[in-house]
Amino acid sequence: MIISLKNKKALVGGASQGLGYAIARQLADSGASLTLMARNEDKLRAIASELPATEGQQHNYLVVDFADLASYKKIIETFFSANTVDILVNNTNGPKAGAVLEKTGADYQSAFDLLFQTVQHTTALAVKHMKEQSFGRIINLTSRTIKEPVDSLALSNTIRAAVVAWGKTLSRDLGKYNITVNNILTGNFDTERLTELFEAQAEAQSSTTEAIKAKSITDIPLQRLGTAAELANVVTFLASDQAAYVTGVSIPVDGGLLKSI
Template sequence: MLISLKYKKALVGGASQGLGLAVAKQLAASGASVTIMARNEEKLKTVVAALPVSENQKHNYLVADFSDFEKYKKIIDHYFLSNQVDILVNNTNGPKAGTVLEKTSEDYLSAFNLLFQTVQYTTAKVVKGMKENKYGRIINLTSRTIKEPVDNLALSNTIRAAVVAWGKTLSRDVGKYNITVNNILTGNFDTERLAELFETQAKMLHTTVEEITKKSITDIPLQRLGMPEELANVVAFLASEQAAYVTGASIPVDGGLLKSI
C-alpha cells in the first residue's frame, strides 16, 4: 500500500520534537505540505529546513505556546485568514505531573486550556474549510491513560479523556462531509517527554531513572519502548485516502501495554 498525501496541507502541533516531529516528517515524506507548531522558533526553523520536499512542497511554522490560550487563539485566527488545512494533527505538550490531591482548581483550568481548549479551537477553524472541500482528517494524539489512569498524572488522565469523548462526538457530526476524526492512544515512546516523566517518578519513588525505565519496559508485551516513527506511520495511514472508512476510533499504539479491551 502506497500512501500519498500529495497536494494535501497538514497542520501539526507540538512538532519541534518527539512524536509531533516524527509525525511532521512522515507526512512530509508522504507528500504533504506541513505547517508545524511549537514554542521554540529556532527548533521550528531547523525542523522545517529538514522536512522532505520530494513533491516540491512548501513547509512552514507557527510559533505558538499552547499554555497561553488567549495568545494562541490570536495566532490561530491570523493563520486561518489565509490558509486551509486538509489534515490536522492535534498534539500538545503535557501538563505537570502530580496527584489528584495535590492539584487545585486553577491547575485543572490551566490543563483544560492546554489540552482541550486549544484542540477544540483549532479544530473549529479547520472544519469550515474541510466541509467546503468535502475532505478532512482530524487526528488527536492523546494517551493510553484515558483507559487505564496512571498514578501521578491526574491532570493528563482527566483532560485527555475529555478530548477523546469530544473527538468521538465530533466524528458523528462531520462524517457526512467526508471528514474523519480519530484518537490515537499513545503508549511509552522514546521521547524527551517520557524521559521527563521517568525522572519525576524516580524522584518520587527514591529510585533511579534506569530502574523506572526497566520496570516500564517489563510491563510492555513487546518488551521495548516505541519509536516515534512507529506512531507516525499510523498517523500517515489515518491521514490518507486508504483510511476513509475509519472514524470515531480510539486506537492504542502502545506495544500492547493496555490490558483492557
C-alpha cells in the same frame, strides 16, 4: 500499500521534537506540505528547511505556546484567516505530573486550556474549509491513560479523556462531510517527554530513572519502548485516502501495554 499525500496540507502541533516531529516528517515524506507548531522557533525553522519537498511541497511554521491560550488563539486565528489545511494533527505538550489530590482547581483549569481548549478552537477553525471541500482528517494525540489512569498523571488522565469523548462526538457530526476524526492513545515512546515523566516518577518514589524505565519496559508485552516513527506511521495511514472508512475510533499504539479491551 503506497500512501500519497501529494497536494495535501497538514498542520501538526508539538512538531519541534518527539512524536510531533516524527509525524511531521512522515507526512512530508508522503508528499504533504507542513505547517509546524511549537514554542522553539530555532528548531521549527531548522526542521521546516530540512523536510522533504520532492513533491513541490512548501513548509512553514507557527511559533505558539499552547499554555498561553489567549496568545495561541490570536496566532491560530490569524493563520486560518489566510490558510487552510486538509489534515490536522492535534498534539500539545503535556501538563505537569502529579497526584489527583495535589492538584488545585486552577491546575485543572490550566490543563483544560492546554489540552482541550486549544484543540477545540483549532479544530473549529480547520473544519470550515474541510466541510467546503468535503474532505478532512482530524487526528488527536491523547494517551492510553484515559483507559487505565496513571496515578502520577492526574491532569493528563482527566482532560485527555474529555478530548477523546469530544473527538468521538465530533466524528458523528462530521462524517457526512467525508471528514474523519480519530484518537491515538499513545503508550511509552522513547522521547524527551517520557524521560521527564520517568524522572518525576523516580523522584516521587525515591528511585532512579533507570529503574523506572526498566520497570516500564517489563510491563510492555513487546518488551521495549516504541519509536516515534512507529506512531507516525499510524497517524499517516489515518491521514490518507486508504483510511477513509475509519472514524470515531481510539487506537492504542502502545506495544500491547493496555490490559483492557
